[in-house]
Amino acid sequence: MLMIAGTRSLDFKSKLFRGFSDSSRLSILEALRGGPCTVGEVVETTGLSQSNVSNHLGCLRDCGLVLSEQQGRYVSYRLSDDRVGELLQLADELLADVARGVYECTRYNVGVQRTATGEAQRDEV
Amino acid sequence: MLMIAGTRSLDFKSKLFRGFSDSSRLSILEALRGGPCTVGEVVETTGLSQSNVSNHLGCLRDCGLVLSEQQGRYVSYRLSDDRVGELLQLADELLADVARGVYECTRYNVGVQRTATGEAQRDEV
DNA sequence: TAGATATATCATCATCTAATGATATAATGA
């Protein structure tokens, strides 16, 4: 059996992409693209619940996509690397061309996320 | 409530990234990086089961990441856009620097995939 | 036409995952 790449490295890479593969985490990353934010600011910007944001930020930090820094009783988060933003940008550009395909893809129900208040359901493409 | 980006476009993007967020799909995409392949060739290269590969290819096609072309009783698949490969490349480079974080991230058990024969479990980073 | 080959589809099931709500921890200020 020929493996084209080490399964271990594929696991790493899939784990990396998994950081981007959830709309809540994406909204957090997009928020941080504008510069460092405290947890509270991310909560405010994204409309997600505090515990949810904290969990996702922990996930993103564990995976190396964001860095955190304690500042008094606040914790400031920021993207760990310019390439995180580059990946998001490249995805935007790719999406612009394959949007129809992604739109029609119904294999995953990513559009039906549960939220605390339902506010984040607003659609404004 | 201020949304930093349309939730609809975030859904699209998360769906796009979801195509990359599974090690089986990544192995398929890596296989196709070398050029077009039939389903059988992908099965051979990745060591995944035929129905599994077919399901994932269908997923990747629905999401616009690959294109398919019937050739007799074979179906040839290829990456839909150079930027798909670019995303993989950029991820490789980012991974090289944040590898420690991703390695230590234990929030997702991506390393414990079930396979038909277990052959794909071989680790060769 | 019949059999073989290549691919797709689909139900099932075990497992994974995100959101919630409650609670814990930590830092600040009165």
Add this chain to the structure above:
DNA sequence: TCATTATATCATTAGATGATGATATATCTA
């Protein structure tokens, strides 16, 4: 110190997801 604020942790639960195995659908060839 005590109350408040900011963030983290964790168990629970509903729902999503990947692999499998059986089967269906073409397509080719003898």
